Amino acid sequence: MIIKLLVLLVLCFCNVSTADDNKKTYIVHMSKHQKPTTTFGEDVDHAHWFDASLKSVSKSAEMIYTYQNVIHGFSTKLTQEEAESLENLPGILAVLPELKYELHTTRTPEFLGLDQNTNLFPQSSGDSDVIIGILDTGVWPESKSFDDTGMGPIPSAWNGACETGTNFTTQSCNKKLIGARFFAKGYEATLGPIDESKESRSPRDDDGHGTHTSTTTGGSVVAGANLLGYAAGSARGMAPKARVAVYKVCWLGGCFSSDILAAMEKAITDNVNVLSLSLGGGTADYYRDSVAIGAFAAMEKGILVSCSAGNAGPTSYSLSNVSPWITTVGAGTLDRDFPASVSLGNGKNYSGVSLYRGPILPNQMLPFVYAGNASNSTSGALCMPGTLVPSLVKGKIVLCDRGVNARVQKGSVVKEAGGAGMVLTNTAANGEELVADAHLLPATTVGQKAGDEIRKYVISDANPTATIVFEGTKLGITPSPVVASFSSRGPNSITPEILKPDMLAPGVNILAGWTGAVGPTGLPDDSRRVGYNIISGTSMSCPHVSGLAALLKAAHPEWSPAVIKSALMTTAYTSYKDGKMIQDLATGNPSTPFDHGAGHVDPVSAVNPGLVYDISADDYFDFLCALNYTASQIQLVTKRNTTCDASKKYFVGNLNYPSFAVVVPSDSTVVKHTRTVTNVGPASSTYKVSTFSDNKSVQMSVVPETLTFSQVNEKKSYTVTFTMGRMAVNSNAFGRIEWSDGKHVVGSPVAVSW
CATH class of the missing domain: 3.30.70.80 (Peptidase S8 propeptide/proteinase inhibitor I9)
Incomplete structure (x- = not known):
């Protein structure tokens, strides 16, 4: 697949x-x-x-x-x-x-600072008692990332199982991969029996996606990991001592909600501590969204649920998994790249990226042709299967436009037609975002601006020529991180008063474990087999946060899912060391909270956040009342046979969320939000507030301006009054509220929408 x-x-x-x-x-x-x-x-x-x-x-x-x-x-x-x-x-x-x-589909620990700060996280058996459950395409248990050398006994709280099936036995599990289940009844009820000639009716991963996400969350340390020589180094998951339990719910035809619910049901009774779901879709009211309903039940059991935000960016309102009890993760880049430049016959050079490893091009310029001029189809520029004329591309480098079919498949089409190489150019839909691929022939991807210049040359020159130079792995790329163009954006289309995504994590060109069933491209004609693969998507950023949540759960076993999410959000950063805001790759401009949420995760700071925002199941019940859900709709989400208190005034904006999304009502210019923070830092501490707004039409006043604590776990409340001027409909303004005691900075993003 x-x-x-x-x-x-x-x-x-x-x-x-x-x-x-x-x-x-x-x-x-x-x-x-x-x-x-x-x-x-x-x-x-x-x-x-x-x-x-x-x-x-x-x-x-x-x-x-x-x-x-x-x-x-x-x-x-x-x-x-x-x-x-x-x-x-x-x-x-x-x-x-x-x-x-459907699925939303190394250097990461160093980029997040985990390699130099392992002393901040527990070294006892506590971290190895944390269990991460992954709902995905299954697992390739032979991956070195599931090595259980040195791990102690399986936690006594574990109630799960290692289910057997096609190419999968009880010996496939160990003290690292402690559980594996598969769920296909819902899939088969709709699409018929699993075709076992194409995929295993068992927890085995024949796709690669599930192995990639599960090794990202909790993979063991593996020296010398790489993809075809790229990104070489030690690979490790975010929580390398945690236990992993895999629940296979995704098959060739997709992931069905009846199977997803069944897997979440089992994961709860199995006693996982974190659930990671790199899947999703469009948006639906919470009482119609199976993932949201399952996540509510998990939250009540103390399980943090982390989900991918989706890959429909940079379009606004493109998020999925937006319920407030889910941690919604967008994707950012690393400071690592894989440059492969295009040199043209006119002497100009353009930078691109590639993970190609194989016979290189001759040490000379080759004939260069635009696919649109070498095709038998009106859509020939896209290098769709069967559209290129072999006599027009044989021995040449072919320029293909990105879109419709997979990037790697375009290269396969060029290769099959006899082409020597491919330059893949982004169109306006992808802009300057560069995602590296392990192509089947010498190929590179360039951004839209470079692509437009290259296309002009190849079309207008009487004898166009080109070559591609592969430069390996480069570190220290700046700026980084930047928000990936594909990462889905807010506002939240279901509840605009809840800011989503919650945060960013690495999701571009991520190295992690891979299946032995398919090659790194996933194409049928890719006979290569690799232990590790580099792929991109919010599918990759979600398990980073799932693993970090496991680290925090090990360090603070008493923390609720909401507190863990709060710690990750309020310590996230939104600017580079030079003070400039994290960049949005889609526009080249500073990103906003609708792009990056609270900011990019900083786990080293999250382990000691100072203050946290906790949210109970009762608080979420009040939130659903504020949405004016009926008693039946609330019961669908919560299973509670309880009605909203008619004498109580409910307000969506008062959910104790670590961020602020203010929707300006048509009949008022003043909105008040109340929050309660819990002191998890030093017993005696005093925090002072500061506010920032990028628009003079938004004024924020906080009462009280100082919070003084005398004991750990003490709670204090404050109220923010937002006073807004009149602005055009669909206008937005952004800001920030920070509490600081001189050591800790507890930050909350603010988004105001008219």
Whole structure:
């Protein structure tokens, strides 16, 4: 399966043809509090109640999964009429159609400062007791990153299992990879049986994505890791002593919500501490979003859930996984690059990037041709399969435009037609963002500006020539990080009053473990096999944060998921050492909180954040009340049979979030937000506030301006009054609120939207 790393694949209703086109999969949410009793007053077993309800509308229907933790209910296949009949029965909260999700698809520890600050994190067995659960395409257990040498016994709290299946045995797991499960019933109910000639019906990863994400979170230290000689050095996950448990939910046809819920259900009972999901789709109300619903249940059990923001940037409102109880992670770059420059016959040179390793081009200029002039198709410039005319490209370097098909596939098309090499140019959709690929022939990718100049040359010159020079691995690239163009952006389309993404982490050209089933490009004709691969996407940034959360959980076992997220957010940085704001690669301008959230993670600071913002399940309940959700909608998310207090005034902006998103109402120019901070620093400390706004139309006043603490875990509240001038609709302003005691800086981004 070719990983679509830079395309946000849209959440969709799965109207896929099945054996019975009149039926599709539904997830049935039931009210636990309405479960009937027997004549003896005993509760009916939930499975019997589920089955009886189902059989009352369809004698032939079978339950695919039953759920008790993430939701109370089951999944099944029904006709639309049967689904409507079921929804009208007593105790049924909702019957929702199956949703399909798709994947959002070294030097990182050094870049984050972990290599020089390991003493800040616990060296006892505590860090090895933390368990990270990864929902993805499975795992390649033979990866050196799962070496368990020196690891102690599996934590006693672990309730999981190492499931067997195609090419996977109980011996595939060890003291590092302590669990592996697979979930395919929902997938097979829609698309039919797994084709075991193409993928393993087991936890084994035949794709690579799952092995990459799981080794990023908690991979062991491996000396000499590299991809084809690039990025050579020691590879390690963010939490190399943590345990890893893998839940395979993604297959060739995608990731189905019934399987995702079943995996989250198991992960909760297995006792994981962190859940990492590098998948998603479009946006839906929280009570219709299976990942959001499952994450709420996990949060109540003390499990932090980290999700990728999506790869639909730089478009606004392009985020997925935006619920406030999920940690939503965008992607930034590292200070490492893989330059491969283009030299033209006119003497000009243009920089690009590539991970090609193989026979290089002759030490001379070669004929150069634009694919659009060497094709039998109107879309020939894109180097789509079967579009290039071999007689026009043989022995030449071919210029291809980026778009539609995979970057590496374009090179395969050029190679198949007899081309000697490829220059791939970005178009306006990708701008100057450069993502390196392990091409099958000598090839490099250049930005839009360079591409436009190269295209002018190759089209206008009577005898265009070119060559490509590969320069290996370069470190110390500045500026870094920058926000990746593909990283999805805010505002939050479901709840604008909650700022998303939450933070940035490395997500461009990331080296991590890989499957032995496919080559680094994932193409069928790529026969190369590598232990490590370099790929990009918010799929890669999410597991960085999952691993960092595991480190913080080990250092502070008592911290809640909200406190861990707060520590990562309030210590994140938004500017370089020279004081300039982190750059947005899509525009070349300073990024905003809609691009970078609270900023780029700084784990060394996060371990000692000074003050934190905690949020309880009750606080999230109030948040849902503030959204004016009905009692049934709230119960879908929380499983609570509790109604909102009619005498209480709820306000979305008062959720104790570590950031501020202010939506200016049409009838007022003054908005107040209240927050409560908890002292996790020195017992005696005094913090003073400072504010900043990039727009004179926004004034912020904080009361009180000083917070004095006398003990650890003491709480203090403050109120921010935002006074806004009149601005055009859809205008935005940004700012920052910081509390400091002289040692700690507790920062919160501010975004104001008219």
